[in-house]
Amino acid sequence: MTKTISTAGVSAEVQSQYWIVGAMFGGKDDCLDDFLTRGYWYCWDPKINPEVPPSVADLFRQIKVGDRLAVKKMLGQGSSSMEVRALGIVTDIDLNEWRVYVKWLVSKMEREVPIKGCMGSIHGPFAQSDWRASVFQI
Numbered sequence: 001m002t003k004t005i006s007t008a009g010v011s012a013e014v015q016s017q018y019w020i021v022g023a024m025f026g027g028k029d030d031c032l033d034d035f036l037t038r039g040y041w042y043c044w045d046p047k048i049n050p051e052v053p054p055s056v057a058d059l060f061r062q063i064k065v066g067d068r069l070a071v072k073k074m075l076g077q078g079s080s081s082m083e084v085r086a087l088g089i090v091t092d093i094d095l096n097e098w099r100v101y102v103k104w105l106v107s108k109m110e111r112e113v114p115i116k117g118c119m120g121s122i123h124g125p126f127a128q129s130d131w132r133a134s135v136f137q138i
Helices: 032-038 054-062 130-136
Strands: 004-005 008-014 018-022 039-040 069-072 081-094 099-106 111-114
Touching: 018 130, 032 039, 032 069, 032 081, 032 099, 069 130, 111 130
Parallel strands: 018 069
Antiparallel strands: 004 008, 039 099, 069 081, 081 099, 081 111
8 A cells, every 4th residue: 555645845754564463361361352442452551561662662663644553363282374364544642641543444354364473562564475465454
């Protein structure tokens, strides 16, 4: 997906990035329904733990408006697959609350795809590939 950014009368085409994110906190608290209802996704709650791991913070800061998100669910310890549960487009970013607002395009999905190392809260951005297409296909 390509988006056009205009600044001071100059337009530029920018490629959207593709991210795979989780919705389970502590491996047991499933927040997907809240995310879908409220139109956002977040990977860290600073009210519970103010220390955001540097690797998570670095990836989160790379997400931009117009990027694509796929929410995944692990399919059990040792599984080589994950389930894609929802797809959306980032509409706004709040770095103070570690939250991105999302226009959810597809929800209540159960698409099984190879896990490709996506076992944490946030992974990406992903380059074009058949695997990425299988994850983000609407």
